[in-house]
Amino acid sequence: MTAKVIDGNALSKQLRAEVTTRAAALTARGHQPGLAVILVGEDPASAVYVRNKVKACEDSGLLSVFDKYEATLSEAALLARIAALNADPAIHGILVQMPLPKHIDSGKVIEAIATHKDVDGYSVLSAGELMAGLPGFRPCTPYGCMKLIESTGVSLKGKHAVVIGRSNTVGKPMALLLLQANATVTVCHSGTPDLAYHTRQADVVVAAVGRRNTLTGDMVKPGAVVIDVGINRNDEGKLCGDVDFASVSEVASHLTPVPGGVGPMTITMLLVNTVEAAERAATQADA
Template identity: 60%
Template sequence: MSSAIINGKEIGQEIRGAVATRVEALKSKGVTPGLAVILVGDNPASKTYVANKQKSCEQIGMFSELIKLPEDISEQALLEQISELNTRSDIHGILVQLPLPKHIDEDQVIQAISPEKDVDGFSPISVGKMMLGQDTYLPCTPYGVMKLLEHSGIEIAGKHAVIVGRSHIVGKPMGQLLLQKDATVTYTHSKTPNLPSFTKQADILIAAVGRPNFITKEHIKEGAVVIDVGINRNEQNKLVGDVNFTEVSELASHITPVPGGVGPMTITMLLENTVQAAEKELERQAK
C-alpha cells in the first residue's frame, strides 16, 4: 500500500484564508492584529524562521514588528524589552525566538511575557490551562498537528497514539491534546528500551525526536498514521524529517512529508493565536 500524503501547505493555506477574513473584520473595527518577534543574536536558522513568520503576517494583513537584539544583551535588558511590549496596545502577541544565548534563562524570559500575549503557548500559565482543558493559547506545533489530523478526517477518539520525544514544545503538549480528544497516549523517548515494541502499537505515531530518518519501517504497524515533526539536515545538507519517508510510506495509511507537512502549520497556528489575542483584547475593551 502507499500512504495518503497529508499536505500541510494546502491545509495551512486554507486555515490562513479563514484567519485573513478575521483580520479584515478586526480592521473594520479599527484593530490591526500585531505580533512582536524578538530575535537575539545571529543564529541563521532563527533568522530564517523569523523572516517566514514576518512574511506570513504581512500576507494576511497583520502588523508585525521585528526587534533585533545583540547576542551579548543582558537578561535584564531583554526582560525590560518584554515588559515594554506587554504594555503596548498595538501588540497582541509576543514571540521570543528560541534558542536564546547561554547566559539568558529561557524560563525567566518566557514567564515575563504577559499570558494575554503568550501566542507561543509556552508560559506556565498557558501550559497549566492547556493541561486542565481550559481556554488558552495552544503551543503552535502540536496545535498544528491536531488541525492536520482534523482536516484529514482522521479519527482520534479510542485510538492509540504513541509519541516519540518529550520536549516541552512538542512532545509533552502533543500528548495532552490527543488525550483531550480521547486517544490513549503513550510517551516514548531516547531512554525507552526496545522502542519498536511501543511504536508498533501506534494507530497514530508522532515523531518529534530531532534525529534524521530515525523512524524506519521496523517501528510502524501497517495502516498507522505517521506525523513527522522533525526538521533536520542530513549529510547532503538536505531537509529531512525524523521519519524515513521512503520506507515508512509503504506501510502507513497517512504520512506527513518534510518539508511541507507540519512546518507550514506551526506558523499558521501562530497567526491564528495572534488574531485570537486581538479578538480577546477587543472583547475586554467592550466590557
C-alpha cells in the first residue's frame, strides 16, 4: 500500500478562502479583523514562522500589526505592550511567538493576554475551556491536525488514537480534541517503555515529539492515519518531521508530509481563531 498524502497546503487554501470571505464581511461592517504578532529576539526559525503568519493575514484581508523587539526587551515592557493591545479595539487576536528569551516569564506573558484575544489558545482559561468542552480558542496546531484528520473522511468515533508527546501546546490539547471526537486515546511520551506496542494498535497516530524517525513503518498498523507534527532538520539540513515518511507511507492509509502538512494548517487555524474573535467583537459592538 502507498499512503495518500494529506495535503496541508491544499486544505489551508480551502479554509483560508472561507476566512477571506468572513474577513471581507466584517470589514464591510467596519470591523476588519486584526492580529498582533510579537517577536522578541533573533531566532531565525521564529522569524520565518512569524513572517508566514503576517503574510497569511495580508493574503486573507486581515490587518496585521507586527512588533519586533530586541532580545534584551524587559518583561515589564512586553507586559505593557500587551496591555495596550488588549485595550486596542482594532486588534482581535494577540500572538506572542514562543520561545521567549530566558529572562521573560512566558507563563506570565500568556496570562497577560486578554482571554477573548488569546487566539493561540495557550492561556490557562483557554485550556480549561477545552478541558470542559466549552466554547473557546483551541490551540492552532492540534486544531489543524483535527481538520487534517477530518479531511481524510475517516471517522474517529470508536477508533484508537495514539498521541506521541504531552506538551501543553500540542500533545495534551490534541488528546482532548480526539477524546471529544469520541476516539479512545492513548498518550505516549519519553517515559513510555515500549512505544511501538502502543502505536501498532493505533488507527490514528499523531507524532509531536521533536525527534526525527520517532515513528517508522514497522511501528504502524496497516491502514492507519498518521499526522506528523514534528519540525526537525536531517543531516543534510532539510526540514523533516518525526515520522520516517518513506517507510510509513508503505503501511499507512493517509499521511501528512513535512513541510506542507501540519505547518500551514497551524497558521490557517490562527486566522480562523482571529476571524472568530473579530466576529464576536463585532456582534457585541453592534448590539
